[in-house]
Amino acid sequence: AQKVTQAQTEISVVEKEDVTLDCVYETRDTTYYLFWYKQPPSGELVFLIRRNSFDEQNEISGRYSWNFQKSTSSFNFTITASQVVDSAVYFCALSEALTAGNKLTFGGGTRVLVKP
Amino acid sequence: SAVISQKPSRDICQRGTSLTIQCQVDSQVTMMFWYRQQPGQSLTLIATANQGSEATYESGFVIDKFPISRPNLTFSTLTVSNMSPEDSSIYLCSALGTSVHLYEQYFGPGTRLTVT
Numbered sequence: 001a002q003k004v005t006q007a008q009t010e011i012s013v014v015e016k017e018d019v020t021l022d023c024v025y026e027t028r029d030t031t032y033y034l035f036w037y038k039q040p041p042s043g044e045l046v047f048l049i050r051r052n053s054f055d056e057q058n059e060i061s062g063r064y065s066w067n068f069q070k071s072t073s074s075f076n077f078t079i080t081a082s083q084v085v086d087s088a089v090y091f092c093a094l095s096e097a098l099t100a101g102n103k104l105t106f107g108g109g110t111r112v113l114v115k116p
Numbered sequence: 117s118a119v120i121s122q123k124p125s126r127d128i129c130q131r132g133t134s135l136t137i138q139c140q141v142d143s144q145v146t147m148m149f150w151y152r153q154q155p156g157q158s159l160t161l162i163a164t165a166n167q168g169s170e171a172t173y174e175s176g177f178v179i180d181k182f183p184i185s186r187p188n189l190t191f192s193t194l195t196v197s198n199m200s201p202e203d204s205s206i207y208l209c210s211a212l213g214t215s216v217h218l219y220e221q222y223f224g225p226g227t228r229l230t231v232t
Binding site: 043102104105106108 | 158206223225
């Protein structure tokens with residue numbers, strides 16, 4: 001069975017600090033996909049990134065970066081030079097394409113509060 | 117990316133009544149899903165909406181309580197039946213992307229339901 005763990009329930013930082021969100025997953029599949037979503041106070045779920053299990057290259061998009069390490073089953077997310085608008089709940093999710101019909105299993109979420 | 121809309125965006129309902137939530141995608145998608153997010157919690161999959169056949173429900177969710185329809189490749193409905201205060205949640209529709217965005221799963225804005 002697939003499982004996603006986000007050990008940090010809440011992180012509070014001051015603007016311009018970097019913040020790293022941890023995500024650890026469990027799966028028996030060799031083919032799977034990892035996602036990060038942002039949920040701002042308005043409630044909608046914003047897609048940030050998808051990685052497949054065969055691509056361990058780290059990715060950078062603006063102030064966002066992701067570190068995927070299969071050896072430790074982790075897919076961590078870093079926000080560089082945080083801004084107040086980054087305040088939201090961030091969810092990591094896993095999809096086992098072959099055995100679970102692309103259903104997403106979500107972690108518990110990490111609430112990020114960026115103070116001015 | 118697919119653009120997903122949901123109606124209604126929010127509602128306050130009395131216990132014992134039913135509410136039908138509509139989900140519309142702006143393009144044909146292979147798969148559609150319904151998730152529930154209880155207050156302060158993560159997202160949990162209710163069911164996969166199958167086009168032309170009965171939905172596939174996750175453990176703990178049953179068709180009598182959450183009937184789902186998907187008459188075509190762009191539209192689905194979720195009904196929350198015989199509501200109780202425990203059904204107060206955000207209900208989110210999602211769709212699996214196609215072509216270059218295969219396996220990218222996008223979410224609608226959600227329907228915030230309060231049952232009194």
